[in-house]
Amino acid sequence: MNQSRYDHIGDQDLLHRYLQDRDNAWLGVLLERYTLLLFGVCMKYLKDETQAQDAVQQIFLKVIQEVHKYKIDYFKSWLYTVAKNHCLTVLRDKKRNIPVALTENDQLADQPEEAPEKEAISPELLKDALDALSEEQRQSVILFYLKKKSYQEISASEGYSLLQVKSYIQNGKRNLKLLIQKMLKKAKKENG
Template sequence: MNNGRYDHIDDQELLRRYLQEHDSSWLGILLERYTLLLFGVCMKYLKDETQAQDAVQQVFLKVIQEVHKYRIDYFKSWLYTVAKNHCLTMLRDKKRMVPVELTADNPVAARDEEVPEQEAISPELLKDALDALSVEQRQSVILFYLEKKSYQEISASEGYSLLQVKSYIQNGKRNLKLLIQKMLKKAKNENG
């Protein structure tokens, strides 16, 4: 398909057509639109052109396999998140320390003075902090932030009310942030 012929069709419409018609060419047009974005994201994290190119291909495969599992309101944002998470997983698998991007939707931290932006959080530290949460908070935070489940999906799968889910996520996010700050401070004091 000639991509220029479809510039007038927005992302959501292309995604809708793909999901309804099961015609992979619609998804192909959509992914082609964001190839450069994906490559840029992968370069940002991996800092290696060959690895970034491989990662883009792996993200494409992941999208093809998983796009039907999610309710996607903004394809570009969702795709960015998939790419970022894929790169962070690659880095974690290499047992490197990964810098945590401090954004509003990151469960680990929001911008404040207590967690420096350059602070590196190891996967082990994150796991320890998650393990220290209550079962309900841990499960809700993992499902919401890592598995991208909606409040409704968490409520249905875990048997919590929507208010409980909201509370577990908010409190879990806050507690996770405090635990990580405490663990980092403790590690800093022990090491120096």
């Protein structure tokens, strides 16, 4: 949906339309209005552009999954609270977990906070893991992380909605992480 075509429709009306007919397009218009706000909130807490982008995707998915569970009087305030709580959870979890993330040299690497060196993933392993993803997830992950395309650019070039792009990237990244961990375990067993 073209965002400017719906500027005259208020947040509550868009939310009501979504809840009434469950058409994700209405929620997409509403979320698109606040993408920059969400990104700003996430940058404020996470202080990292890539993490903030990931957080915005995760918040979008959380909203899609949970918006119907709440009575929301002011969508913008509710969304801000969801974003803030998500970022605080990410920061809390970061202290407990060892994150896996795409590095700037286009490899997937383990990044333990205590260990200064990174365990680099071979390009062959990354390619095998990418090949194991669904076509939509693989294409979206490659375009977003490796080719640095925006959600809008991916949506336009691939014909997916913005919500689909966000979902494919989110799920693709998670699945890629799981596949690589599985492949690394298998390789360690074979070699050790």
